[in-house]
Each structure stands twice: as structure tokens, then as C-alpha cells.
Amino acid sequence: MSETGMRNGRAWIILAISTAAQSASSVIIASGAFLIPALNDPNGGYQLTLAAAGTVAAMTTAGLMLTLVLWGLLVDRAGERVTLMIGLSAGAAAMSAPLLHQVVRGEGIEASGPVALAGILLAGGMAAGSANAASGRLVIGWFPVHRRGTAMGIRQMAQPLGVATAAVSIPTVAALHGVAVALAIPALLSLLAAAATALWVTDPQRPSRTSPNFSELRKHPYARHTGLLRIHASAVLLVIPQFTIWSFALVWLMTEREWSAFTAGLLVGAIQLAGAGGRVAAGAWSDRIGSRTTPIRIIAVTAAVTMGALAFTDLRGMSIAIVLLVAAGVITVADNGVAFTAAAEIAGPFWGGRVLSIHNTAQNAVAAAVPPAFGATITAVGFPATFALAAVFALLAAPVVPSAIGART
CATH class of the missing domain: 1.20.1250.20 (MFS general substrate transporter like domains)
Structure with missing residues (x-):
């Protein structure tokens, strides 16, 4: 070989x-x-x-x-x-x-x-x-x-x-x-x-001090125009619709659609598995077109449209809302792997650990705030308005995504 x-x-x-x-x-x-x-x-x-x-x-x-x-x-x-x-x-x-x-x-x-x-x-x-x-x-x-x-x-x-x-x-x-x-x-x-x-496991090789781009790779990734902060920000905004679905899909199915806990749990589990496949598909898409940012932007817009459609159909009591819930559960998580890859490529071999940790910390902090904040919103104005609010955050993420990234790998 x-x-x-x-x-x-x-x-x-x-x-x-x-x-x-x-x-x-x-x-x-x-x-x-x-x-x-x-x-x-x-x-x-x-x-x-x-x-x-x-x-x-x-x-x-x-x-x-x-x-x-x-x-x-x-x-x-x-x-x-x-x-x-x-x-x-x-x-x-x-x-x-x-x-x-x-x-x-x-x-x-x-x-x-x-x-x-x-x-x-x-x-x-x-x-x-x-x-x-x-x-x-x-x-x-x-x-x-x-x-x-x-x-x-x-x-x-x-x-x-x-x-x-x-x-x-x-x-x-x-x-x-x-x-x-x-x-x-x-x-x-x-x-x-x-x-x-x-x-x-063996660590991947890092550039030696004699490498022509060693000094550039050692520079702080946030100190140059790389799009890194915009990748973080767009990923954080997209966490909001994602965790809205993850946190409240089960209770929505049980209270608004009168499903049993067992049946609702099965569908939520299926959404999780489908979402896992969606992450792989989005990553393969970014490889095929040679861009990390284009898929993220399209996913953000698609997530906004899907969440908006879910809000409208739920307000009207339409059965297709369940299909849209499944679609939203898959679409809203699809960007995760691509955004993580983009952040790591911008960070380079000497800053990747810290940058990926900052990326995850920001996402986890916002994710932790979604259940109490949006739970209160559901109590105050109901599920349709809450789904519509989540759609707004997904829509806001689209223009935040940079047109390109300054990859350092």
C-alpha cells in the first residue's frame, strides 16, 4: 500500500x-x-x-x-x-x-x-x-x-x-x-x-519552525480579517431555532397534537437520527463545492423559511405542521459540522483547540438560555409565535455568514 x-x-x-x-x-x-x-x-x-x-x-x-x-x-x-x-x-x-x-x-x-x-x-x-x-x-x-x-x-x-x-x-x-x-x-x-x-491515535503533524508560513500560522486568528467572529456569531444565532425544536418538539406533539409520550418520543428520536445524517450531508456538500460559507448561508435561509412555515401551519392547525417540524429538526442542525470545520480551518494548527472551544462555549451558553427563555415565550404567546421568533434568528444568521473565510490550513 x-x-x-x-x-x-x-x-x-x-x-x-x-x-x-x-x-x-x-x-x-x-x-x-x-x-x-x-x-x-x-x-x-x-x-x-x-x-x-x-x-x-x-x-x-x-x-x-x-x-x-x-x-x-x-x-x-x-x-x-x-x-x-x-x-x-x-x-x-x-x-x-x-x-x-x-x-x-x-x-x-x-x-x-x-x-x-x-x-x-x-x-x-x-x-x-x-x-x-x-x-x-x-x-x-x-x-x-x-x-x-x-x-x-x-x-x-x-x-x-x-x-x-x-x-x-x-x-x-x-x-x-x-x-x-x-x-x-x-x-x-x-x-x-x-x-x-x-x-x-497519533497527533497530526504541525508545521515546523522552518516552514515558510510558520509565522503566519502562529498569529492570533482573531487579530486579522478572517471571518472567524462572523462564523461564531452565525452559528450562535442558528443554535436558537435548533434548540427551540430540540427542547419543545416533544411537549408540542403531546399538548398541541395530543400524541402519546411514547409516540412523540419515537418521532423526536427519529428527528435526532435524521439530523445526524443531515450534518454529514451538509459537510459533503461543502467539500463538493469547495466552500464552507455558502452551505451555512443557504441552511440559515432554509431554516428561517421552514420555521416560519411551521409557525403559520401550527397557527392554522394544519396537519402538515408535523412534517415541517421534522424538516426543521433536520435543517436547523445541518450547519453544525460545516461551521465547526470553518472555525478550525481559520484557526489553523496552532490555535484550533482554543478556537473550537470558544465556538462550543458560545453555542452552549446560548443553548442553555433557550429552554427557559422560549419556555416563557410559549407560555405568554403560544407555540406559533415562538416558532416565528426562532425563524427570525435563523434569518438574521444569513447575512452574518462571511462570503469567504481566511483558511490557514
């Missing part, structure tokens, strides 16, 4: 491991939310109010946001492999702590109260942030420009796959065997990903 063929084969192996690492981290982040039924169970070990259970569950996301930029700095200084190994191992240790406590002390973690569990989930979330920057940088470093969009789209499938894994395992195991055993699931997945990283 030629050297090029060997590199291509290795790139796909590293993509698979990067996706697995990101999926394991996504399971950690999602585990908090899927523990809420066990925490809120009046006959369970915690018996928390829904508000208190939600606060404990939010600790994984809080930990993620606290450390994302620090993990990005470590990626840029120490490399992707080391960062992944440290973060995944720390995540496995944190999430296995309740089970170890149960084995050693002979009592469940419930005896230590909700504060102890909140601390464990916070630590797990802090560790999970390592995969966000490191796995993305691995993909950018190992794949050539004409394949990066597709590869990053595949890597971006990790989030819905991780959420789906958590959804089908964490609540059931927690109900049957307790919180400690449920949290052993993300611990095991993180441990397996850490082992795979140690065995098969």
Missing part, C-alpha cells in the same frame, strides 16, 4: 476513535438530564423536587462550559492525544466514583446526599470538555481540505448518538439498579475510548 493510502486508512481509524470519544463525552453530559426521573422519584433514594433535580442534572453542562477553553489551550500546547487520554480517563474516574463508593463503603451514593452527586456530575462534565476540542482538531489535522467537511459531519454525529445512548440506558438502569450503576455506563464508554486513543 502507498504512503498516501496508509495515511488515508489511518485517518478513518482516527475519525472513528474521535467520534467514539465525543460520543462517550456526550453520554456524560446527557447523563444528568436522564437521571432526573430517578432523582425526582418520590420513592427513590433522593426524592428531590423537579427544580432541585434539574439543578443537579445541569452540573454536567456547567462543568463542560467551565473548562472548554482550558482544554482547548491544552490541545494547542500538548496535543490532541494527551488531552483526550487525560480527559477521558478523568471522566471515567469521576463517573465510576459512585459505584466504587458503593462497593467500598457498602452504601449507595444516595446516602451522601444530592450535593455529592452534583459534585460528581460537575467533575464528569469538566472532564468531558476534553473531547470537544481535541477530537475536532484530530479530524481537521488528519483529513485533507476536500474531505474535511464530510469527516467533520461524521464526527458531529457523536452528539445525537451519545444522547440516544444515554436516553435508552441511563433512566432504565437507574430505575432498576440505582444511580451508581447507571453512571458506570458513561464511565465504561470513556475508559474504552481512552484505551483506543492510547493505542491508535
